[in-house]
Amino acid sequence: MPVWLNGAFELGLLYSLMALGVYITFRILDFPDLTVDASFTTGAGVAAVLITNGTSPWLACLAAFGAGAAAGAITGLLHTKGKINGLLSGILMMIALYSVNMRIMGKPNIGLMGTDISTVFSGVKVLVLMPIVVVIIKLLLDLFFKTDLGLSLRATGDNERMIRSFGTNTDTTKILGIALSNGLVALSGSFVAQQSGFADISMGVGMIVIGLASVIIGEALFGAKSVFRATLAVVLGSIVYRIIIGLAYQSEFLEVSDLKLITAVIVIIALVFPSLQKSWKQKRLARKRTASLLSSMEQRGGGR
Structure with missing residues (x-):
C-alpha cells in the first residue's frame, strides 16, 4: 500500500468520529452547529494537558469527550433557553471557546513527543487501534438511536412540532444531541493530537466543512436508508474524503496550502x-x- 494511501486511511479513521458528531447535528437534528471548529481543539487541548501531566491517555480521552459535551450543552442552552438563533449560538460558543482553549492549554501549542509521554498509540499502530474504537462507538450510537431517548432525538429533527405534541421536551433532546455531537468531535480531537504528537490552538479551523464533506460524500456513495447504514456511510465517507485529498496532493499543480x-x-x-x-x-x-x-x-x- 502506498504511504499516502496508508496515511489517508489513518486520517479517515481518526476524523470519522468528528464526522459522526457532525452527522448528529447536521442530519439528525438539522442544526447548523459551528461549535465544532472550537470543540475539536478543546478535546485536543484537554487531552494534551492531562497526558503531559501524567494522566492515563484513555482517561484523558474521556475527559476530552466530557469537555466537548459540556461545550455542546452550552450551545444547546443558548439556543433553546436563551432563544438565540442556532447558527449564532454556535458562532458565539466557537468564539468563546478560543479563549477557553487558550486558558486550558496555557500556550498556543503543546507537544506530545517526549520519551516519557505515553499516548493511546504507544506501542500500537493507528490502523490497528482506530478501527476497533470507531466500530465500538458506531455500534453504541446505533444502539442509542434505537432507544426511546434516541428515537425522540431523531424525531425532534424530523418534526419538532409533532414530537412536542406527544409530550416530549424537545429542548432537552436538542441539548443532548448537540452535547453528544461535540463530545464525539472533542474525542476525535484528542486522538488526532495523540497521533500527530501535538495540540495546537488553530487545529480545529475548518473542521465543520471537513465533517460535512465526509457526511455528504458518504451518503452519496453508500446511502442512508437506516441509522446503521447512515453511520457506516459517514465513517466510510471520512475515509473516502481523505483518499480524495491524497489523490489531489499527488498532482504537481496543488500544494498543501490548497x-x-x-x-x-x-x-x-x-x-x-x-x-x-x-x-x-x-x-x-x-x-x-x-x-x-x-x-x-x-x-x-x-x-x-
Missing part, C-alpha cells in the same frame, strides 16, 4: 451533484412519458 480550496470544491460538488442527478432523472422520465404518449397517439391514429 487544502481548504480542495475541501470547499469537494463539498460544493457533493452538494450540487444530488440535485443535478435528480434533475436529470426527472428530465429522463419526462422524455420517456412524452415518447410513450406520442407512440400511443400514433397507434390510435394508425388504428383509425
Whole structure:
C-alpha cells in the first residue's frame, strides 16, 4: 500500500468520529452547529494537558469527550433557553471557546513527543487501534438511536412540532444531541493530537466543512436508508474524503496550502451533484412519458 494511501486511511479513521458528531447535528437534528471548529481543539487541548501531566491517555480521552459535551450543552442552552438563533449560538460558543482553549492549554501549542509521554498509540499502530474504537462507538450510537431517548432525538429533527405534541421536551433532546455531537468531535480531537504528537490552538479551523464533506460524500456513495447504514456511510465517507485529498496532493499543480480550496470544491460538488442527478432523472422520465404518449397517439391514429 502506498504511504499516502496508508496515511489517508489513518486520517479517515481518526476524523470519522468528528464526522459522526457532525452527522448528529447536521442530519439528525438539522442544526447548523459551528461549535465544532472550537470543540475539536478543546478535546485536543484537554487531552494534551492531562497526558503531559501524567494522566492515563484513555482517561484523558474521556475527559476530552466530557469537555466537548459540556461545550455542546452550552450551545444547546443558548439556543433553546436563551432563544438565540442556532447558527449564532454556535458562532458565539466557537468564539468563546478560543479563549477557553487558550486558558486550558496555557500556550498556543503543546507537544506530545517526549520519551516519557505515553499516548493511546504507544506501542500500537493507528490502523490497528482506530478501527476497533470507531466500530465500538458506531455500534453504541446505533444502539442509542434505537432507544426511546434516541428515537425522540431523531424525531425532534424530523418534526419538532409533532414530537412536542406527544409530550416530549424537545429542548432537552436538542441539548443532548448537540452535547453528544461535540463530545464525539472533542474525542476525535484528542486522538488526532495523540497521533500527530501535538495540540495546537488553530487545529480545529475548518473542521465543520471537513465533517460535512465526509457526511455528504458518504451518503452519496453508500446511502442512508437506516441509522446503521447512515453511520457506516459517514465513517466510510471520512475515509473516502481523505483518499480524495491524497489523490489531489499527488498532482504537481496543488500544494498543501490548497487544502481548504480542495475541501470547499469537494463539498460544493457533493452538494450540487444530488440535485443535478435528480434533475436529470426527472428530465429522463419526462422524455420517456412524452415518447410513450406520442407512440400511443400514433397507434390510435394508425388504428383509425
